[in-house]
Amino acid sequence: MANILLLHGPNLSQLGSRDPEQYGTATLDDVVAAARAAAEAEGAELTHLQTEHEGELVSRIHDARTDGTDIVIVNAGAWSHYSYAIRDALELLTIPKVEVHLSNITAREPFRHTSVLTAVCDGAILGFGIDGYPLAVRAGLNLHDGVST
Numbered sequence: 001m002a003n004i005l006l007l008h009g010p011n012l013s014q015l016g017s018r019d020p021e022q023y024g025t026a027t028l029d030d031v032v033a034a035a036r037a038a039a040e041a042e043g044a045e046l047t048h049l050q051t052e053h054e055g056e057l058v059s060r061i062h063d064a065r066t067d068g069t070d071i072v073i074v075n076a077g078a079w080s081h082y083s084y085a086i087r088d089a090l091e092l093l094t095i096p097k098v099e100v101h102l103s104n105i106t107a108r109e110p111f112r113h114t115s116v117l118t119a120v121c122d123g124a125i126l127g128f129g130i131d132g133y134p135l136a137v138r139a140g141l142n143l144h145d146g147v148s149t
Ligand code: CA2
Pocket: 010, 011, 012, 014, 015, 016, 017, 018, 019, 023, 075, 076, 077, 078, 079, 080, 100, 101, 102, 103, 104, 105, 112
């Protein structure tokens, strides 16, 4: 059974409380449930962490090197745009890594156009709201299983 680790960064705990045109109406619990349902439908298990603390996310990524995690799915929120610490931690992790953003960051303010994480992930899914998460699960499992798409 594949173990999927889903990671969320700052402010994503507040999803569903405002900005529905940008982020949709789903709460973080809804997002995690959608990802978990997709994982479980494929016989995989999903663990989740959301944190407002950058070091906690870095440490959790380090732990994933040795705790049996097979796949990481990460929406690091605003850290995606500038955190070289998270980028370096992800680079050390040699398992399938899928980046997700609810919004299409390339169509927003210039400071959101770049994610410093994308180059150290296998790929990124942008702009599909909550629907991006089952897609990310599928992509991560395909990489894990060596299925080409
Ligand atoms: O589109 C995404 O998934 C983002 O990672 C969301 C981040 C944002 O900083 C990134 O640029 C893109 C965080 C969004 C803030 O979350 C809110 C949640 C509820 C209400 C308002 C903001």
